Amino acid sequence: MSFIVLIDILGVVAFSISGVLTSMRKKMDLFGIFIIAFVTSVGGGTLRDVLLDVPVAWLTNMTYVYTIAITSTVAILFRSKLAYLRKSLFLFDTIGIGLYTVVGIEKAIEAGLHPVICVFFGTMSACFGGVIRDILCNEIPVIFRKEIYATACIIGGLAYFLSLKVKVPEDFVFVIAAVVVISIRLLAVIFKISLPSIYQKENTV
Amino acid sequence: MSFIVLIDILGVVAFSISGVLTSMRKKMDLFGIFIIAFVTSVGGGTLRDVLLDVPVAWLTNMTYVYTIAITSTVAILFRSKLAYLRKSLFLFDTIGIGLYTVVGIEKAIEAGLHPVICVFFGTMSACFGGVIRDILCNEIPVIFRKEIYATACIIGGLAYFLSLKVKVPEDFVFVIAAVVVISIRLLAVIFKISLPSIYQKENTV
């Protein structure tokens, strides 16, 4: 479905640029920047495929490598202009995690796994590229501290299985789950919602 | 064997709580805490299974996920009381690494590997969950600096193959190796034993 491919590429673009930005903040060289862009884009899916013991997607699909290479080059060249694109990038990224979550869930279902594990794989596909990016940049992964990102994926995953249970037609299940992830992320950012902290003044959760 | 299952669950409980404690020290959010508890518990075994190219245990056994989820939740709720449990936790953790070491060795034997590599896999199963925990928390892994932890696993592994060689019945080999790991760790902590340092005053090893 060419719409999915387009969304997938937009997600890779957004993730690549986030990798470029993080690695440039660490004063990495061109090789480092490209590698960080690469792992940010495909790291979550790679971990997923290795754990499921299925072929890693980017090994045989050159679209990923080309998209990442072109995006990184353009992002480096126009790095002083990236600030103007912040809103578009945020939107791409949000659409990207919505899509990646559903792809991760469906790969785990195909492997015959339990729904809870499938939701976990959806979240991993969407979020662990960023985790590997942050580890390579020697920082504590940002999604372990700002949780609406991963929480959106988890709730989207629950929406997926709920839709399946109430017999929503399969094509719609995909759309519903992705829309749930995207809406929660958008609403959380717009209204500055975050989960209750367990640290401030030591309130119980 | 239900005794083994019980020990395994106690090990997961101890490792989860150690993950919760480390991640809370880093002020992670609920998602981060759960992920750190998860990787601390199953990270070593996951790396082992991926390297051996056998199915990853927690993908198809929900006991791990449920145990980790419940333990983490309870640990977060009663976090101010965890100090009272320090000794029990230490005991669970020590029993856990004893068991994990033997499980790792036996999986590597099944894969037909050399005894030295098997001991290595036993140690990895027991210790690398903690290594991944520390990397995700942006610290140098603690077991690379306080070595009796891993050393206990290695000596336990040697005991395993020594017992095999002198024809100890198979069930006892398991028990002997685990007891060796557990005893060395307990004695090392009680008597504050550590390997000779190679740094203080630059003495030769």
Place this chain on the structure above:
Amino acid sequence: MSFIVLIDILGVVAFSISGVLTSMRKKMDLFGIFIIAFVTSVGGGTLRDVLLDVPVAWLTNMTYVYTIAITSTVAILFRSKLAYLRKSLFLFDTIGIGLYTVVGIEKAIEAGLHPVICVFFGTMSACFGGVIRDILCNEIPVIFRKEIYATACIIGGLAYFLSLKVKVPEDFVFVIAAVVVISIRLLAVIFKISLPSIYQKENTV
């Protein structure tokens, strides 16, 4: 071919010593030092084999483990003398990455992958042991900031496929690619060449 085996062992020796040096700077204990020496030597190849889903080489070839164990022990005992060997070590390391690059490329070709991905796998085989070493030592990987190292592997990879295309006999392709990697690295270090920075005074690349 026994010459290749010799070169491979020299590469493992050089990588092990670089692991020993980095981990001693972090005041790690004996276990930590050995593990860091180990991952520096075999980490890149392990990641390659896991991604390609082929058996991991060191699981069944004890040469690696013995070479790393002996090298690390000798390096720790004679640590105060290592400075005198700096030039030999640099040479071993450089020959090592030349060889590892070609081995990585050939394994990827065997797996039927696209040339671009093969070059990527060559570079990964040569460089990612050092990346994992730096992550475990809680530092930003050095090759993400001093790029001639990885760039040499990439250019060597291009030389490999170029030689193939112009029908150079297969045995020579191997040699040519390795020599290109080694020469570029040597020249870059001797003449202090590095890629243009994208940071100083914010010049465009």
